[in-house]
Amino acid sequence: xxxxxxxxxxxxxxxxxxxxxxxxxxxxxxxxxxxxxxxxxxxxxxxxxxxxxxxxxxxxxxxxxxxxxxxxxxxxxxxxxxxxxxxxxxxxxxxxxxxxxxxxxxxxxxxxxxxxxxxxxxxxxxxxxxxxxxxxxxxxxxxxxxxxxxxxxxxxxxxxxxxxxxxxxxxxxxxxxxxxxxxxxxxxxxxxxxxxxxxxxxxxxxxxxxxxxxxxxxxxxxxxxxxxxxxxxxxxxxxxxxxxxxxx
Numbered sequence: 001x002x003x004x005x006x007x008x009x010x011x012x013x014x015x016x017x018x019x020x021x022x023x024x025x026x027x028x029x030x031x032x033x034x035x036x037x038x039x040x041x042x043x044x045x046x047x048x049x050x051x052x053x054x055x056x057x058x059x060x061x062x063x064x065x066x067x068x069x070x071x072x073x074x075x076x077x078x079x080x081x082x083x084x085x086x087x088x089x090x091x092x093x094x095x096x097x098x099x100x101x102x103x104x105x106x107x108x109x110x111x112x113x114x115x116x117x118x119x120x121x122x123x124x125x126x127x128x129x130x131x132x133x134x135x136x137x138x139x140x141x142x143x144x145x146x147x148x149x150x151x152x153x154x155x156x157x158x159x160x161x162x163x164x165x166x167x168x169x170x171x172x173x174x175x176x177x178x179x180x181x182x183x184x185x186x187x188x189x190x191x192x193x194x195x196x197x198x199x200x201x202x203x204x205x206x207x208x209x210x211x212x213x214x215x216x217x218x219x220x221x222x223x224x225x226x227x228x229x230x231x232x233x234x235x236x237x238x239x240x241x242x243x244x245x246x247x248x
Contacts, residue, residue, distance in 0.1 A: 019064045023068050031045075033225065049234040053075075053097065054073055054074065056080075061242060062088050062092065072093045073093070073094050075095070075097070076096075078107050079104075081094065081096070095112060096111075096117060098117060105123070106133075110134060116179040119155055120155070121167070131173065136172065139174045140176065146198040147181070157201060161201065165208060177213055178205065196230050214233065219232045220236050
């Protein structure tokens with residue numbers, strides 16, 4: 001549990017400025033690392049969007065991040081996110097980055113601005129159905145299992161273009177790009193190879209969908225410089241901003 005998770009509202013108010021100062025320092029450090037990676041790999045920092053991942057942290061942390069200049073917040077679980085979004089309001093652009101079950105889609109399309117984890121036609125069809133019910137068009141990314149690890153969700157790379165073709169014309173889904181999670185390894189060559197796989201599919205997807213297919217979400221706290229090197233336009237980072245989270 002975050003050390004800032006406190007029950008009494010007066011304590012939260014007392015800690016808010018301290019939390020903001022700490023977060024701002026971490027954000028400054030992150031921006032420096034992004035700039036360093038962009039300079040090294042001939043990328044433009046303006047092309048990189050940061051999604052601050054607040055899963056397991058309380059709503060106060062979201063307020064701190066937004067007050068410090070963060071515009072995109074990532075959450076992994078619908079139920080946890082619902083509680084926090086109801087608490088803080090729509091103060092940021094909220095991204096669902098975790099696996100989405102079809103029975104949670106109705107709630108997800110009402111809460112999130114982007115669903116990054118579309119990994120099947122069945123899930124896309126349910127998103128389309130539920131978004132149509134509330135007359136909403138929702139941004140979506142297809143999750144690609146670029147590492148081939150059995151423990152990871154995502155579409156197989158060789159099946160991704162077919163899924164893009166089946167989703168791209170759904171009227172209530174704005175198919176905006178791809179998402180992937182790098183392999184769990186310290187081998188930078190293996191990590192970069194997985195990101196390269198996703199980038200190649202992303203470029204082919206742009207030819208199928210058009211200019212609106214512009215988001216390549218890959219890279220987390222431990223590997224985002226390598227993701228930037230391989231063409232990421234969005235990174236999802238938590239621990240570099242907030243410290244280690246409760247994993248329970």
